[in-house]
Amino acid sequence: MxxxxxxxxxxxxxxxxxxxxxxxxxxxxxxxxxxxxxxxxxxxxxxxxxxxxxxxxxxxxxxxxxxxxxxxxxxxxxxxxxxxxxxxxxxxxxxxxxxxxxxxxxxxxxxxxxxxxxxxxxxxxxxxxxxxxxxxxxxxxxxxxxxxxxxxxxxxxxxxxxxxxxxxxxxxxxxxxxxxxxxxxxxxxxxxxxxxxxxxxxxxxxxxLTKPRVAVEREELFFQVVKDSFGKRRKTLLNALSSGKLQINKELLKETLATCGIDEKRRGETLSIEEFAQLSNELSKIL
The missing domain is CATH 3.40.50.150 (Vaccinia Virus protein VP39)
Structure with missing residues (x-):
């Protein structure tokens, strides 16, 4: 044809x-x-x-x-x-x-x-x-x-x-x-x-991939952390995650970011997928 x-x-x-x-x-x-x-x-x-x-x-x-x-x-x-x-x-x-x-x-x-x-x-x-x-x-x-x-x-x-x-x-x-x-x-x-x-x-x-690129405890939480982090691109992670849908307490968030070795003044667009996974896994212990 x-x-x-x-x-x-x-x-x-x-x-x-x-x-x-x-x-x-x-x-x-x-x-x-x-x-x-x-x-x-x-x-x-x-x-x-x-x-x-x-x-x-x-x-x-x-x-x-x-x-x-x-x-x-x-x-x-x-x-x-x-x-x-x-x-x-x-x-x-x-x-x-x-x-x-x-x-x-x-x-x-x-x-x-x-x-x-x-x-x-x-x-x-x-x-x-x-x-x-x-x-x-x-x-x-x-x-x-x-x-x-x-x-x-x-x-x-x-x-x-x-x-x-x-x-x-x-x-x-x-x-x-x-x-x-x-x-x-x-x-x-x-x-x-x-x-x-x-x-x-x-x-x-x-x-x-045969399995996701990173291991996360709770997929839904992982993706919400990502969405909140990018929700307002000019905001720091501390402000974006405390004012996003998750409404994370700032003091708890500061502690969690410190545990992950992530500077609270960083913005979402600087985090690798591995860092997002690490952060969401730490947050899953308190949320």
Whole structure:
């Protein structure tokens, strides 16, 4: 079958079905097969791979995945795209389309029922406004996936892989790195999409760790310490944590920070993930 990911083929498909792009769903279709090949290589897809794709659109990336992987299950929220996908992917019997909102799915059941409970690779070209909730759903619910390879806004990718002490480092950096190794596969210009987005994109690979990067006594407390620490970036740790959601007593907090060897005048953006773990584990003894 002809490659879907070309300007002429994409326009032909869109015209044939009278499809109108939805701004609210953030729809931008890839029209460059070189980019698709690089995404598939970055995802390390082989003939034995089980793939869960999120947001297949008209099937541009799905087609490339289906030609390599053992099985591809693609979840598409837009009902208007289902008849298009049925047509564009009709030659691939290793592909299944599900018309659902991925944020409302039981992902454990989906992988068990549709992907033979195999170790799964997640691939997607996501609407940028929904990127973080979808990624965090996979990580927080501990869905059994090997890696997540996602096209996202370049600025968000930079935040996910940022290190302590840099301007992009924040609660998102700590949350993602708690669960994953993070690397950028490639940066993608707006010109390879129809319609063109107004921002640059990056394909990021999240290699899910077999266990979290640091050992914490209480995950919920760990993440709340992180959120409170970054809640007001100009505040010192002492002021941020005493005035945040946790409302920690200042004197107890001073003692705990001293026990951890962390200067109370430091700000959250200077703490490494290991220091956040140490701090939350000490706080778990008094909270």
């Amino acid at each position: 002809d490659k879907i990911a070309s300007p002429s083929k994409t326009k032909e498909i869109v015209s044939k079905y009278g499809f109108h792009f939805s701004k609210s769903l953030g729809q931008n279709f890839l029209i460059d097969n070189n980019i698709i090949d690089k995404i598939i290589n970055g995802a390390r897809i082989t003939e034995n791979s089980y793939v869960l794709e999120i947001g297949p659109g008209i099937g541009s990336l799905t087609q490339g995945l289906a030609e390599v992987a053992k099985k591809v299950v693609a979840v598409e929220i837009d009902q208007k795209l289902i008849p298009i996908l049925s047509e564009t992917l009709k030659d691939y019997n290793n592909t299944e389309i599900i018309n659902k909102d991925v944020l409302k799915l039981d992902l454990h059941s989906l992988i068990n029922e549709k992907l033979d409970d195999k170790e799964t690779i997640v691939v997607g070209n996501l609407p940028y406004y929904i990127t973080t909730p979808i990624i965090m759903k996979f990580l927080e619910e501990k869905v059994p996936v090997k890696a997540i390879i996602i096209m996202i806004q370049k600025e968000v990718a930079e935040r996910m892989k940022a290190k302590a002490g840099t301007k992009d480092y924040g609660a998102l950096s700590v949350a993602v790195q708690y669960y994953c190794n993070v690397e950028t596969v490639l940066n993608v210009p707006p010109s390879v999409f129809i319609p063109q987005p107004k921002v640059e994109s990056s394909v990021i690979r999240l290699e899910v």
